[in-house]
Amino acid sequence: MQPSAGQHLPHTRTRGVHWISTAAALGAVVAAIALVQPADASPGKPAAAGRTPAAPVAPPDPAAATYPLDCGSGVATDVVSKVSGDLDGDGRPETAVVVRCHSDTGTPPSGVYVLSAPRTAGGAPRIAVTLVKPGDNRQISDFRLEGRSVKATVLGFSSDSVPQCCPDMSRGYSWEWRDGRYVALPGPAGNTV
Template sequence: MQPSAGQDHPHTHARGVHWISTAAALGAVVAAMALVPTADASSGKHTTAAPATPAAPTAPVTAPDPTAATYPLNCPGGVRTDVISRVSGDLDGDGRPETAVVVRCHSDTGTPPSGVYVLHAPAEPGGAPVIAVTLVKPQDNRQIQDFRLEGRTVKATVLGFSSDSVPQCCPDLSRSYSWEWRGDRYVALPGPAGTAA
């Protein structure tokens, strides 16, 4: 969906009144990974079906563990990353759970910018979860509140700054966001912009 001129969005490197104004990166669509058909399915060759055998019960698929993933955060001094919030569910309707997560660099004081990511299960057993898509980039200097899952929709309040003079502790702009899987990608749905409480 293409927002009208003057709308604000949470994917921008500039701070200021239009702190959330990059619709192409977040307000439009965020591409996700597609499934690749198997060789037999794509070749069109007919194969003889083997006799049916009872399927062995399968263990339930667990959601990706966000503490086992590696995130593209440039943390000063190599400090660790902290998982601030997480929600898990079948976000894209493929029958397997994903994990959406809010992550930021560790800090004993202050509030570093957050990134928001969707994780898929590891490609191989025992591997690390894979970042499928970035919903909010930490470089955009945003903070995330009220992170939650409603059905298959990820929701949050994204906080930002009206100018460089606003202290990092106290963002003064606020906008609600929803991210939904539609077709083959996540679509960002911004709510009205306002001021942070």
């Protein structure tokens, strides 16, 4: 027989003891989960099972890379400037470099490259992208990293008659990783040195 409206069965009534025992059981489950969680786990970032935290990765060494410069037989390349950081947000550092052919006199054109980690352990860093081609006959100054942006002043020439020693044009540039590639963001044009 079913109870009529307004009647309660004795086993369906809740009492304070019932709520206290439910809260205690729930607390025990939460405590057990906290004890089982790995020590390196952090809120909002679950730890991968069986993996230890990754050691910091060294940025690519620009001295170990080969650059596409036509310096002539036996002429070395010089790394003029370098900055390192996680430029593309993948958790691994890259190195941006300004490189030119070695010269005891004069100022050869510079190239700007972003180096990524080698494809194999012990291999040489690889050029991920060329930001400034040496063939464009540019010189680079004020090379720096701001956040994840590579910034520089790019110096150039208004004509072929301007001596290589004395660029007469200047323009600030930023290069940023956007939508899976590096994007050049030029500053105002037409600045003269």
